[in-house]
Amino acid sequence: MSRTSILSHFLNLSNTSSPHLSCRIQSRFLKRAELFGDYASRGRCFCTLSVPDSNVSDDSATSVRKRIVSGVQPTGSIHLGNYLGAIKNWVSLQDKYDTLFFIVDLHAITLPYDTRELSKATKDTAAIYLACGIDTSKASVFVQSHVRAHVELLWLLSSATPIGWLNRMIQFKEKSRKAGDENVGVALLTYPVLMASDILLYQSDLVPVGEDQKQHLELTRELADRVNHLYGGRKWKKLGGRGGSLFKVPEPLIPPAGARVMSLTDGLSKMSKSAPSDQSRINLLDSKDVIANKIKRCKTDSFPGLEFDNPDRPECNNLLSVYQLVTGKTKEEVAQECQNMNWGTFKVVLTDALVAHLNPIQVRYEEIISDTGYLDGVLAEGAEKAANIADTTLKNVYQAMGFLQR
Structure with missing residues (x-):
């Protein structure tokens, strides 16, 4: 879908959010x-x-x-x-x-x-x-x-x-x-x-x-x-x-x-179906190996440690937010857990969290689509x-x- 949502379409339906209407x-x-x-x-x-x-x-x-x-x-x-x-x-x-x-x-x-x-x-x-x-x-x-x-x-x-x-x-x-x-x-x-x-x-x-x-x-x-x-x-x-x-x-x-989830190749652009490179997104049906490869190659930065809400680190904020959403942890818990991690360590942690979260969805999908x-x-x-x-x-x-x- 090039327009999402509700619609998400909304009707792309959409993966973006906004605090208020203008x-x-x-x-x-x-x-x-x-x-x-x-x-x-x-x-x-x-x-x-x-x-x-x-x-x-x-x-x-x-x-x-x-x-x-x-x-x-x-x-x-x-x-x-x-x-x-x-x-x-x-x-x-x-x-x-x-x-x-x-x-x-x-x-x-x-x-x-x-x-x-x-x-x-x-x-x-x-x-x-x-x-x-x-x-x-x-x-x-x-x-x-x-x-x-x-x-x-x-x-x-x-x-x-x-x-x-x-x-x-x-x-x-x-x-x-x-x-x-x-x-x-x-x-x-x-x-x-x-x-x-x-x-x-x-x-x-x-x-x-x-x-x-x-x-x-x-x-x-x-x-x-x-x-x-x-x-x-x-x-x-x-x-x-x-x-x-x-x-x-x-x-x-x-x-x-x-x-709001951003691209793996550009922390300032939202994750999109229409982006030319599949490397820019994690698809729900991606295998464990594909997810690991995409996270390993995703864009990061050279700052020490990991933190939320630094305008100079959009990719860092995006990846931490994804980790927070798939683990169900609070923002404060993630900030404390990851503040002293380097990118190599965090990417492994994020990959494991993504695989664990998406695996039940993938198993259930296979059951439904086969019936x-x-x-x-x-x-x-x-x-x-x-x-x-x-x-x-x-x-x-x-x-x-x-x-x-x-």
């Missing part, structure tokens, strides 16, 4: 809240809870838990950054929230891709979700393209999305510049609208968001406000609907501090649950926009 975004959100009075009471902290609204959907009206939706693209190998920055966090979220985690295969085709690999990569990604601890008794796991409401809502939302909103998207500017106009499809431009569809279909309360997805969440919120204003409320009621809001306006959920019937069943059940929620939202939007009902 003041500019916060100001814009508050101004829009004033413009559309229904949302004026909303706080800006990510932990602010949405006000229950019986007009949103039957599902959300009876749900006690807040809902989170997120996913990862099935392009490239799932790496340590995807895992520590998103998937590992999902495991704890599923105990606290109503969660839907999907494989965002529709987003995977916005740039050139291998058609022969897409299906396999989709299954592999689903198997990794489960191997990492996603529990299907607590969360729905499904494939994005298996719920057709995603594409239908994309088209409906596109009609309400000003082209200027999409032209300002930083990721589109960067990726289209690299690929060239002749190699860029319309899907790359409308990708944020599909991401909005992914979120709004399920009346999501919270969205895990990283640095590279803040702008996309801002667009999603603005689009939800815009559609609610254009088609919701009394206008919808006059067409036979319940009235009120068509969509919840989701709040950002900030990932845990320290969950095709089980995995297919999980994805079918997850898609059915997701579709039941999504179809309710989609039906309401069709009605509010004036379409002849089926």
Whole structure:
């Protein structure tokens, strides 16, 4: 996945984190809240809870838990950054929230891709979700393209999305510049609208968001406000609907501090699937020998001892943070343990910790991927649950926009 997450996609889904939304975004959100009075009471902290609204959907009206939706693209190998920055966090979220985690295969085709690999990569990604601890008794796991409401809502939302909103998207500017106009499809431009569809279909309360997805969440919120204003409320009621809001306006959920994993070859760049060198990342399915070789060759520095948070030592901070995350130790414990180590000693310690942490995931992955019937069943059940929620939202939007009902 060249864009991650929730989405992580978020929808690359993403392995980055940020302490707060920018003041500019916060100001814009508050101004829009004033413009559309229904949302004026909303706080800006990510932990602010949405006000229950019986007009949103039957599902959300009876749900006690807040809902989170997120996913990862099935392009490239799932790496340590995807895992520590998103998937590992999902495991704890599923105990606290109503969660839907999907494989965002529709987003995977916005740039050139291998058609022969897409299906396999989709299954592999689903198997990794489960191997990492996603529990299907607590969360729905499904494939994005298996719920057709995603594409239908994309088209409906596109009609309400000003082209200027999409032209300002930083990721589109960067990726289209690299690929060239002749190699860029319309899907790359409308990708944020599909991401909005992914979120709004399920009346999501919270969205895990990283640095590279803040702008996309801002667009999603603005689009939800815009559609609610254009088609919701009394206008919808006059067409036979319940009235009120068509969509919840989701709040950002900030990932845990320290969950941002950087490249093994450049401590200032995040670990990425799209990086040319596989040496820059630890893939979740890398063997013990491959992990040892990558850690042995990773970039370090010539300073004595090891320490966190020295701006002149980004690689040191990154490797210590990875060690902290995979061992579950506190930052203070790691700092004390490693302060007098040299790089040779620490690299062995880090390798052993990584292998010990990833081995159970790899064993479980092999069990799941070899049982095709089980995995297919999980994805079918997850898609059915997701579709039941999504179809309710989609039906309401069709009605509010004036379409002849089926």
